[in-house]
Amino acid sequence: MAPQTQKQWTVQGTGSFDALKLNESAKVAEVGDNDVLVKFKGASLNYRDLIIAKGGYPFAQKDGVVPASDGAGVVEAVGKKVHRFKAGDKVVTLFNQGHIFGSIDHHSIETGTGGVIDGALQQYGVYNEDGLVPLPSNLNFLEGATLTCAGLTAWNALYGLKPLMPGEYVLTQGTGGVSIFAVQFAKAAGAKVIATTSSAAKADKLKSLGADHVINYKEDSNWGETAKKLTGGRGVQHVVEVGGPSTMAQSLKAIAFDGIISIIGFIGGGKSEHNPTFLDCLVNICIVRGVYVGSRQQMEDMNRAIVANDIKPVVDEKVFTLEQTKEAYQYMWDQKHFGKLAISIE
Structure with missing residues (x-):
């Protein structure tokens, strides 16, 4: 009792x-x-x-x-x-x-x-x-x-609309929970990861988790274009967008045609001097979607993948x-x- x-x-x-x-x-x-x-x-x-x-x-x-x-x-x-x-x-x-x-x-x-x-x-x-x-x-x-929020949000970003495929590129931002899960899920799926961070120490940790490329956004303010160059100019298929208005302009520079930018949050603040507009979706021929965590069915799918690949949350x-x-x-x-x-x- x-x-x-x-x-x-x-x-x-x-x-x-x-x-x-x-x-x-x-x-x-x-x-x-x-x-x-x-x-x-x-x-x-x-x-x-x-x-x-x-x-x-x-x-x-x-x-x-x-x-x-x-x-x-x-x-x-x-x-x-x-x-x-x-x-x-x-x-x-x-x-x-x-x-x-x-x-x-x-x-x-x-x-x-x-x-x-x-x-x-x-x-x-x-x-x-x-x-x-x-x-x-x-x-x-x-x-x-x-798993409840960060894990499921990352899973929904990569699989909720247009499932991530092996060999595709994923761009993550920072080293928060959602971004780290996105790195792990992407690597388990056979995708390539370009991650951004603010320090050499965090870059080393991202690489240890499997990130293929890491960009220090404090040293490279135009990291979106840099990320696109790393894909051979095609762009990334998925952006896990956690920064909000302050990072969206760079995410749009990185995205591939028909790629998906999943807006997760706004840890960079709710305002920016360079707020993109809806027209940017047309110019870049991409999809921008808001993600509000996910369903129990998606969580059960995610958990099966976690067990099958022995993924350990950081x-x-x-x-x-x-x-x-x-x-x-x-x-x-x-x-x-x-x-x-x-x-x-x-």
Whole structure:
């Protein structure tokens, strides 16, 4: 039997990380007929979590939500109508709890874990059985807790519209979670990777993960054209665009005809002096799409690929405890991490 109270973080208001509040005697939610009670073992942070607390998140959220979409743990108990899981199973949360398959719709876009539905920064969480997937058998809890948002977003970028093919080129930006996953998935598929980063040390790490070419964007401001030259002038077939307006102009310079630029986020800020227009899509004969994570069906496909290729998520060497959550937010905000930033939950 799970305890009736637990340690739990919530986001009370917005504006700074001081909005994060720890309650050491929060109530454990009741388990309904179709629900699963998860004892969390690990969670990981995304840029989304930071801007929810800061007040800059453009999608649905509620005040007082338990943050963090990404969590992994053990099934503690199940409702009497649950058939997908049993006590003792190892599971990972789904980002949009209502997005089971196909395209996202107006309902499922408002079921984001850690935004509208309580997330993983607590010791116990209750979810409908449809909102969980099995933990890949080759991963531990901290590794599995990185898949929900960053892993699935990268997978959707490469496979959601026009599947990546062996021998094609993928351009990634930086060393955040989505970009690192994109490097790993692309290499597992037999594709070639051109990665951008800001330091020689990070470049070495990207090369160790299999990146074929690494461009330091601080030394080469015209990295989009450089990337295109590396493909023999044809351009890259996929760009995993995480920077936003500040990097889009270069992404357009790198893209191949009929290539896809998947817009993931805007870590470079929401404004730029050189904002591209829709006409740039015509001039470059390419597709620009927004990606909002992915469905459970896509996550299950991704997890099969992770097991088949023994892909190990890259987790930052510094792991925080649940009590250190606020420090973890600041550490990530200061961009001290490489790959995914994990939080261990006891």
